[in-house]
Amino acid sequence: MIVKAFPQDFVWGVSTSAYQVEGAWNEDGKGESIWDRFCHTPYRIANGDTGDIACDHYHRMPEDVALMKELGVKGYRFSIAWTRIFPDGKGKVNPKGLDFYDRLVDELGKAGILANATLNHWDLPQALQDLGGWANRDTTDRFAEYARVMFDRLGDRVALWATHNEPVVVTSGYLGGSMAPGLADASVAYRVAHHLNLAHGKAVQVFRQGGYPGKIGIVLDLQNYIPESDSEADVLATQRMLDHSHHLFLDPIFKRQYPQGLMEWLGTIAPQPQEGDMEIISTPIDFLGLNYYFTLKVRYEPWGGLLKAAARPFSAPMWSQTEMGWGVHPEGLTAILLKLRNHYGNPDIYITENGTAAPDQPDEHGFVQDRERIAYLRRHLIAAHDAIQQGVNLRGYFVWSFMDNFEWALGYRPRFGIVRVDYATQKRIPKLSAYWYREVIRQNAVWE
Numbered sequence: 184m185i186v187k188a189f190p191q192d193f194v195w196g197v198s199t200s201a202y203q204v205e206g207a208w209n210e211d212g213k214g215e216s217i218w219d220r221f222c223h224t225p226y227r228i229a230n231g232d233t234g235d236i237a238c239d240h241y242h243r244m245p246e247d248v249a250l251m252k253e254l255g256v257k258g259y260r261f262s263i264a265w266t267r268i269f270p271d272g273k274g275k276v277n278p279k280g281l282d283f284y285d286r287l288v289d290e291l292g293k294a295g296i297l298a299n300a301t302l303n304h305w306d307l308p309q310a311l312q313d314l315g316g317w318a319n320r321d322t323t324d325r326f327a328e329y330a331r332v333m334f335d336r337l338g339d340r341v342a343l344w345a346t347h348n349e350p351v352v353v354t355s356g357y358l359g360g361s362m363a364p365g366l367a368d369a370s371v372a373y374r375v376a377h378h379l380n381l382a383h384g385k386a387v388q389v390f391r392q393g394g395y396p397g398k399i400g401i402v403l404d405l406q407n408y409i410p411e412s413d414s415e416a417d418v419l420a421t422q423r424m425l426d427h428s429h430h431l432f433l434d435p436i437f438k439r440q441y442p443q444g445l446m447e448w449l450g451t452i453a454p455q456p457q458e459g460d461m462e463i464i465s466t467p468i469d470f471l472g473l474n475y476y477f478t479l480k481v482r483y484e485p486w487g488g489l490l491k492a493a494a495r496p497f498s499a500p501m502w503s504q505t506e507m508g509w510g511v512h513p514e515g516l517t518a519i520l521l522k523l524r525n526h527y528g529n530p531d532i533y534i535t536e537n538g539t540a541a542p543d544q545p546d547e548h549g550f551v552q553d554r555e556r557i558a559y560l561r562r563h564l565i566a567a568h569d570a571i572q573q574g575v576n577l578r579g580y581f582v583w584s585f586m587d588n589f590e591w592a593l594g595y596r597p598r599f600g601i602v603r604v605d606y607a608t609q610k611r612i613p614k615l616s617a618y619w620y621r622e623v624i625r626q627n628a629v630w631e
């Protein structure tokens with residue numbers, strides 16, 4: 184048995200997001216978000232599920248933090264619901280909303296768990312969407328105002344801040360229609376991407392000017408894309424997918440420019456930076472958050488939408504696809520980490536999401552022996568360890584997810600947690616993977 188030990192101060196964490204776990208969608212002064220609106224729109228969400236109640240984390244947070252402590256977790260990545268702070272997206276701050284996150288970071292401090300807070304995990308205030316949302320440049324200033332309020336209130340106790348979670352998905356919410364706000368208007372999608380980048384940069388500048396402790400970064404959706412064949416058509420299609428999914432955000436932030444090939448491909452709907460925008464966007468950050476789940480094979484497809492590209496899951500031999508139909512390919516994680524080392528200045532990196540939905544079969548006590556999930560997590564930790572051995576500055580790993588939760592357009596069917604949630608009773612029942620992860624944390628190692 185080969186033991187793969189991690190660096191001494193490696194952060195072993197778990198991840199959630201506000202809309203997926205909190206519930207209390209309209210309590211204590213919280214305003215409506217675009218995901219509240221989307222879920223309350225018929226036929227948008229499988230089974231008519233909504234995040235109205237979710238895991239009721241808003242009321243059960245102290246017990247959830249206590250369970251994290253019991254499982255030996257060292258870090259908790261959560262997101263802040265903008266509409267608990269600014270119910271209308273701007274103007275009056277809602278004190279009860281601030282109080283909830285104040286209590287959360289205090290509970291984490293008492294439990295010795297590092298706080299890793301994301302400002303925007305997709306749940307934009309509906310009031311701002313009514314004014315154009317991320318397609319409206321003013322929203323970047325609303326975001327900077329919201330960021331300042333959060334830095335002022337929680338900045339003394341939050342170790343890691345992320346501006347956005349996976350901004351490309353917000354862009355997709357304007358392209359494909361399966362995510363809030365559920366538009367299909369390519370003409371604004373890349374203006375949205377630019378404003379997300381600009382909002383990120385403005386928030387980083389507010390953080391720098393305020394001299395807050397802690398570190399700030401952004402979390403990107405960096406799945407691994409490989410061409411289906413070495414034909415020029417497939418290779419170029421893969422490049423377009425990488426430009427859209429990776430470089431649309433990585434390049435402005437780390438290289439102060441948009442990917443030229445994509446700009447030419449997009450033509451008139453490409454981002455139109457104003458004077459000074461790229462300097463703001465590329466304000467240096469302290470770390471990059473990486474969400475990695477799967478590898479995709481990409482081919483040229485004339486009917487493949489805006490990018491004329493189609494992607495399908497790549498499964499390494501001996502792996503089946505997951506509950507989500509995602510190919511399992513741990514080597515893809517190593518490849519992404521090495522790409523960031525080789526081409527983006529070898530930044531400090533946290534794996535902010537990695538995990539899998541699995542066909543969890545509970546026994547009569549609700550206990551789930553999720554061996555597939557353990558195999559998935561173990562192999563990806565080995566892949567992460569390989570990258571560290573090759574000089575990648577990987578500082579931590581956050582499992583998606585701490586507990587089963589609302590999986591966006593798919594509702595509650597897919598279960599990603601290392602802790603099971605019985606939604607009928609809201610009972611939390613750690614799965615086998617939670618005890619396995621506790622052992623990994625204790626040993627600070629995984630074994631081949």
Ligand SMILES: OC[C@@H]1[C@@H](O)[C@H](O)[C@@H](O)c2[nH]c(CCc3ccccc3)c[n+]21
Nearest residue numbers: 200348349352404474476536583590599
């Ligand atoms: O799908 C599992 C998780 C979501 O629950 C998180 O909220 C989100 O940050 C997240 N991102 C990814 C990577 C690919 C993806 C993006 C958007 C929707 C589904 C999958 C997987 N996940």
